[in-house]
Amino acid sequence: MNLQTIKVACSNCNLRELCMPMGLKPEELDRIDQMVAVRRKVKRGTTLFRNGEVFTSLYAIRTGFFKTSIASEDGRDQVTGFQMAGEIIGLDGIVNDHHTCDAVALEDAEVCVMPFDQIETLSREVTALQHHMHKIMSREIVREHGVMLLLGSMRAEERLAAFLLNLVQRLHARGFSQSELILRMTREEIGSYLGLKLETVSRTFSKFVEDGIVEVKQRHVRIIDTDGLRRIVTPQMPS
Amino acid sequence: MNLQTIKVACSNCNLRELCMPMGLKPEELDRIDQMVAVRRKVKRGTTLFRNGEVFTSLYAIRTGFFKTSIASEDGRDQVTGFQMAGEIIGLDGIVNDHHTCDAVALEDAEVCVMPFDQIETLSREVTALQHHMHKIMSREIVREHGVMLLLGSMRAEERLAAFLLNLVQRLHARGFSQSELILRMTREEIGSYLGLKLETVSRTFSKFVEDGIVEVKQRHVRIIDTDGLRRIVTPQMPS
DNA sequence: CGCCGCATTGACGTTCGTCAAGTCTAGTGG
């Protein structure tokens, strides 16, 4: 457990527009700054929280990259999401005061710790924060609907194409390239998220390379033909 | 659009413990009653709301049975859930002030209309309501994690067994039988939810019948061997 | 009574999983 009590100000944070509501009064921002007083570092390969642990806080990712996954009793394992800077993690713990999934850092990471009882107290006074919380949870629900569509009705190529487009779009929103990315997860983790075996993920990457849609060198991916990927995700209806 | 302005009291509602927080003061219950002043009837086959419509309210199901589904641009369709009495529907609309899925009644239904701005106002004053809202949204996120596990890693028999167990458990919590249920949805809708084709759903039902685990006559299902179903969902590890 | 939508069943094809062999890369220690 690596806690720092160094004050960090949301007001200065370059991720503010990703994780906090906009248009707050300075006084409201101050109160949020007080709430987010603690940061925590999470080394690559270690967990931020684990299934079964008591839920106390939500976490805003400042740097680094996480996966969340659930395990069924018989040992099956499902990656439920990959989270990057500016995203909120831990919402699963609210229902039963215990986390129901594991959050593992895929690279050295740092998160802002936001004690949930303080979030609730503060959102009773700061309407914008209250509304923001609701939006964040609703957004997660809608995201998961999309994953259900993917898992329920798409073929392997479509899943991987959708996955790459989603990743690169989120990275681009954070100032990274629209066409190049480094995968922080293994083929197996991608496969678990997409409901595929790692061999299928690998083969599908190879197919994309053959078709000149992407270049792949291990975890480095360059997208050559974004529209090609889009056409794979959304094949044209026979007119 | 079928609106009723008949006052209905949460305080008298037999579904209260399913959809509202417990342990409210009488005065707080009154205020919630005021908020939920309107009910709406939804005829079988019609929509409560549709993808793209402006979001204004959440809905608590009083009677009836719904499905929610999303459609991708190329016409694919994914059922994201089946909802029954006491459950809350419409959470997807909060993020962008527009609904992102369709909610269709699978039998004649009645819902309590809860204007979302009033929910937010009231949750600032009634802590229990605020916390309850957070739990409902978190519960939905956790439920969807479970569906992702199902879609991502289970075989057809496991999916259908898990589906039946989940349905019958929810029905039992509402006072219905632990072993008998009537499916309100078609094989195709079950298949869409489970990421299977309707023929596969039908064949899997037939297999369960052959194995003496259930009896099926059209949409009437009687579960003979609940443990048998459980063993299908969670096969024992080779020890 | 006859129609229509839903469900069942069979034959066959496709996609993806499984198993296995082999390659590449980064990290480690001599």
Add this chain to the structure above:
DNA sequence: CCACTAGACTTGACGAACGTCAATGCGGCG
């Protein structure tokens, strides 16, 4: 600095599970 190793990745051959297509059955409702 280089050899060695472990883990990640790739690729091929084969099979199982599920999808597709098509024929048929059943039940409820007008």
